[in-house]
Amino acid sequence: MRTVLLTGFEPFDQDLINPSWEAVHLLDGEPLGADVRIVARQLPCAFATAGVRLAELMAEHRPQMVIAVGLGPGRRHISIERVAINVNDARIPDNLGEQPIDTDVVPGGPAAYFSTLPIKAMVKAVSEAGIAAGVSQTAGTFVCNQVFYLLQHALAGSAVRSGFIHVPWLPEQVVGTAPEPPSMALATVVEGLRIATLTAWNTQVDVVQTGGQVS
Ligand code: PCA
Numbered sequence: 369m370r371t372v373l374l375t376g377f378e379p380f381d382q383d384l385i386n387p388s389w390e391a392v393h394l395l396d397g398e399p400l401g402a403d404v405r406i407v408a409r410q411l412p413c414a415f416a417t418a419g420v421r422l423a424e425l426m427a428e429h430r431p432q433m434v435i436a437v438g439l440g441p442g443r444r445h446i447s448i449e450r451v452a453i454n455v456n457d458a459r460i461p462d463n464l465g466e467q468p469i470d471t472d473v474v475p476g477g478p479a480a481y482f483s484t485l486p487i488k489a490m491v492k493a494v495s496e497a498g499i500a501a502g503v504s505q506t507a508g509t510f511v512c513n514q515v516f517y518l519l520q521h522a523l524a525g526s527a528v529r530s531g532f533i534h535v536p537w538l539p540e541q542v543v544g545t546a547p548e549p550p551s552m553a554l555a556t557v558v559e560g561l562r563i564a565t566l567t568a569w570n571t572q573v574d575v576v577q578t579g580g581q582v583s
Contacts, residue, residue, distance in 0.1 A: 503579030
């Protein structure tokens with residue numbers, strides 16, 4: 369049996385839940401084909417421990433593909449990330465109170481790594497299902513970007529493809545906030561992640577369609 373590892377994060381900052389974990393854990397054990405299934409696990413939202421946990425999970429499950437998922441506060445769609453950068457610059461403390469500013473994720477590592485997932489095909493498939501999706505040109509500079517960079521660094525040159533997806537807040541997390549930021553229902557996030565994962569698994573050559581921005 370082959371494994372696709374999906375990770376979601378524990379809650380952080382003011383939030384009591386994290387939609388990335390709420391969604392991802394509902395996909396745990398789901399088959400993607402005859403001999404492949406999803407294993408979903410949680411990562412801590414802390415610079416010191418997230419990468420350690422990720423490495424443990426990779427050693428334990430030996431996945432054939434890895435997609436890390438996190439909350440992107442304020443995002444309005446399922447955001448398929450294009451690139452991870454070699455910098456930590458935390459606007460808020462992480463869950464262990466650490467707030468690195470302008471440190472390297474991996475000292476001496478390349479400035480950036482691209483996702484090795486077929487990001488355009490994933491956006492296309494999720495959009496065609498009627499779910500808001502887009503390419504994102506930055507995963508930020510907090511724990512999600514760190515995990516994304518560490519993932520790409522660990523798998524660089526291997527046949528195991530990997531990448532990162534940010535998801536919006538759930539409606540119940542933003543209700544009563546003025547102006548109300550964008551949100552997405554849990555069932556929609558789950559379906560979007562299911563389609564994105566299945567498409568990534570089944571697509572070897574990405575489609576050519578724009579996912580760019582002018583600025
Ligand atoms: N989102 C944060 C970290 C954990 C999460 O779900 C981020 O975008 O960095």
